[in-house]
Amino acid sequence: MCTLEKRGNLFILTFTGEDQHRFNPNVIGSLLSLLSQVKAEATRGSALITQAQGKFFSNGFDLDWAQAAGSEQGAAERLHHMVDLFKPVIAALLSLPMPTVAAITGHAAAVGFVLALSHDYLIMRKDRGVLYMSEVDIALTIPDYFNALFREKIGDASVRRDFLLRGLKMKGDEAEKRGVVEAAYGGEAEVKQASVHLAENLGKRKWHGEVYAEIRKGLYPQLSAILGLTHKAYTIARL
């Protein structure tokens, strides 16, 4: 499922195994508790990298689990439930008192893409993997906080339209060119290496974690409001 490793100042969250790393209530619960652990162990100089093993970063919610409800209504309820359960995950990432990097080593679709996009920096593969919002193709509407995330993270309206309304499967080099990701590299090893390098460099700045988180939340006011995140006035001046 997911594991957490500490490597020097870096927290490395990994979705393990060769499966699609889909999210169901159990997996979401694990992820939330690992993020709590990261927050609890944070110090100045910490940084988080989220990565995955295999062909997928994450392919979204566990729709099989939703459909195992046995009825159309049951499936819709289960899906709705997972959408609600995932809000605290995004809230946790938005409030995390350290810089965060998503090492997108494979396909990131639907909530999998949303998870990646909730990080401060996105690094992706050029040779494999796509970013994809599948909702339009499978006749699902977009939850409000997904929308707010896209609106506030992706400045280019045509990119937002291409993802949400066009079901575009965007590869790494286009994602880099259109400013969706920070950078794209030629293979899994390079992506992981680049992510470590970036995270380490950000960690070296030794920013005050709570201040970092407060400024970050200020970048995404609509999303923060939807997630029920309040602001703290906090000044520790190094004048």
Place this chain on the structure above:
Amino acid sequence: MCSLEKRGNLFILTLTGKNVVHRLNPEVLSSIISALSRAKAESTRGSALVTVSHGKFFCNGFDLDWVNATGSKQEAQQRFDYSLDCLTQLVQAFISLPMPTVAAVNGHAAAAGVVIPLCHDYVVMRRDRGVLYVNDLEMGLKIPELYMAFFRAKTSGWALRDLVLRGLKIKGEELLKMGIVDAVYDGEEGVTNAGMKMADNLARRKWDGEVYAEIRKGLYSEFCGMLGIASKAIGTPKL
């Protein structure tokens, strides 16, 4: 402090610093506000304002010597807060100015000093010298809500993150790519002349100053909303 000169249709606001570093204290901020009041009083259709500075710095933020020259930490905080209030008044004065505004940035703009060029309608900058540096994160200071709204009015997405959450000293070329400045030029003379030329071209449009200011305020709607600055409806088209 500053000087205001009228040259044809152009108001030229020159920032001058007693110690060449252009640091803002309430006295300096008041003098700039007075200069803008004079420009407003003398404005006609076809007016425009260009703000210039000379030397290595455009504006380096608050006068921290003045802020800290008190007996207690509490008084220093009061002086800082007062400086911030004066800056906010200055931003309001720029935003309400009934004519197009251009900032010709010849040198570094840091901390609160970043706000000055950004509250102009157009920013031209030197390619070969000068950076914009929002250093709140480095100083362990949370950016006030009002100024997050200000920055959100100027840019969004990853560019916004890079401006305020990355502790970057950003050069002209990069700011151009980020869409934060409109053009870059070589040399102080180059950027100053380009700024004047741009202001001149805007002035030739002979826009109704009052309407121009109201439309401009709409671009800062969140910021103005927080300050309770109401917008006027001007509905009689002059065809």
